């Protein structure tokens with residue numbers, strides 16, 4: 675993401691995250707340090723930026739979306755911390771730094787992930803510090819997020835991903851795993867922003883399609899980067915998909931066809947935005963960014 679609008683949103687999200695941690699002096703020191711370490715280690719902040727841009731696309735106020743935007747980064751970081759554990763992907767590099775368990779030990783890393791996930795729901799449901807958001811809307815957003823990241827969503831996707839490691843798989847299975855593991859969180863970020871921005875039913879479903887398409891495209895390009903990029907650029911180890919015998923889009927379709935497929939998804943995402951009346955420019959740019967990113 676290069677545009678200054680995205681940098682500005684990222685900075686605001688990071689201020690929100692800092693404020694969230696600064697209010698948590700009641701958390702045991704090492705645990706708080708471990709939670710803060712992985713969240714503040716950087717990252718593209720794609721999910722929070724999507725929450726904010728989606729809220730603004732339907733005429734909502736940025737400030738009403740900021741806490742939920744930050745909550746998405748807390749949840750996303752928890753999945754990274756747990757995914758990197760020795761019992762899962764066993765990675766030692768994330769966001770260009772040692773993984774959480776390498777720095778704080780496995781047990782604290784597990785607890786840091788647990789703490790981040792639950793903190794996210796506290797942040798989504800507590801009264802908004804910036805502008806009032808009705809309790810009903812906060813509860814609805816919490817439900818959408820819980821369904822997306824729970825056992826029927828991201829956690830279930832991780833389970834399937836583990837079960838299919840080293841096994842024969844096809845495009846249908848791959849799409850299901852990716853939709854659950856990566857897609858639902860991206861779609862729910864877009865939907866949550868839209869709900870906080872006061873979207874109507876038609877806009878909400880169009881933004882749901884947009885989220886589904888960029889969510890899958892994100893994973894297609896992630897599979898491509900795992901083959902074509904390097905650890906220094908990505909800030910995490912690459913080539914892991916082949917090493918762990920994971921089925922990927924390049925493995926099933928070849929590199930060139932994977933790019934064509936990813937770009938088709940991006941075009942479909944942009945098409946879905948035509949049902950949204952507000953300023954969809956930033957969401958269009960984000961869709962194109964997903965296809966062009968190099969980290």
Ligand code: GRG
Pocket residue numbers: 716717718719720750752753754756757769828829831832855856896969
């Ligand atoms: C529930 C433990 C658990 C895991 C869920 C999301 C997930 C499954 C695991 C995270 C690891 C992973 C490789 C997920 C695929 C999605 C992906 C490419 C995540 C990395 O997201 P980026 O590129 O990372 O947005 P940054 O660091 O930029 O935020």
